[in-house]
Amino acid sequence: MVPCPVDPGLPDDALIALVRAGDRSAFEALVRRHTDRIYALGLGMMRDPVDAGDVVQETFLQAWRRLADWRGEAPFRAWLYRIATNACLMKMRTRRRHPESPLDLPGPDETIFERQIPDVARLTDERLADRQLGDIVLAAGDALPDAYRAVWVMADLEQASMQEIAAALDLSVANVKTRLHRARLKLREVLIERLATPSDEEERA
Amino acid sequence: MSDQMQGTMPGGLSCRDVLALASDFHDGDLAPAETDSFSRHLEICPRCDRFYQSFERTIRVARGAVLLRPSPEVRERLVDGVMKRLSSAG
Numbered sequence: 001m002v003p004c005p006v007d008p009g010l011p012d013d014a015l016i017a018l019v020r021a022g023d024r025s026a027f028e029a030l031v032r033r034h035t036d037r038i039y040a041l042g043l044g045m046m047r048d049p050v051d052a053g054d055v056v057q058e059t060f061l062q063a064w065r066r067l068a069d070w071r072g073e074a075p076f077r078a079w080l081y082r083i084a085t086n087a088c089l090m091k092m093r094t095r096r097r098h099p100e101s102p103l104d105l106p107g108p109d110e111t112i113f114e115r116q117i118p119d120v121a122r123l124t125d126e127r128l129a130d131r132q133l134g135d136i137v138l139a140a141g142d143a144l145p146d147a148y149r150a151v152w153v154m155a156d157l158e159q160a161s162m163q164e165i166a167a168a169l170d171l172s173v174a175n176v177k178t179r180l181h182r183a184r185l186k187l188r189e190v191l192i193e194r195l196a197t198p199s200d201e202e203e204r205a
Numbered sequence: 206m207s208d209q210m211q212g213t214m215p216g217g218l219s220c221r222d223v224l225a226l227a228s229d230f231h232d233g234d235l236a237p238a239e240t241d242s243f244s245r246h247l248e249i250c251p252r253c254d255r256f257y258q259s260f261e262r263t264i265r266v267a268r269g270a271v272l273l274r275p276s277p278e279v280r281e282r283l284v285d286g287v288m289k290r291l292s293s294a295g
Binding site: 044 | 227232259260264266267268273279280284287290
């Protein structure tokens, strides 16, 4: 591979200025810098490396075409994240793998409280290494509707800021927090269903 | 956490409040007084404490799931793929 002739340590806005001046290798430096994060978002959302690769390609092609739209009000990385999130959601919608119904939060008449609270099953069982449990958690994320999965992947897997997630999904920060909380409760529930041990069942009985 | 516990409101919070506020507590979004109430509730109410432990572990494990980065080879392939498509797109 031919090394980038530009200084890859330049900040994003300086690289973008070079791209606008016609330096394509500056765009390559941006792609190289941000690929990991976009790939991670794609893999967390789609759970398929081929799809994650498609998300990377789609995101950077769109960013290239729409670079004139980036005016520097938000960090380039947040702008890119927004494009990537939309690419993921579009792909997921096409695939129609996930239910679209919203998740419940406990209210006076809702059953989620009963499902969550009397449950004495533990996830403190250390027999499962966290890495192994990580695989199970990712698979459990399939139980989430797309809009909740997107928030959860960004917040808990990628640890993006609430502001960045809100901007990527065009939601308020409060709405992001609500969705994240519901997603976590649902995941905990799914994990308990999948990991409950005989002693948990006895204790529950 | 149990019905009788809900009546006694340990820490000034009901068990339903604990369920609703668990993320805010975890993420440091509660006011100091609410944080104290939440912690006191967990000290007094074993079921909520157990609920919160598993809730917290669900988050911790997700955050530790460092499975998502591409290998250096995959990264190079992706970067090359993007740049080739840009070239062919003109």
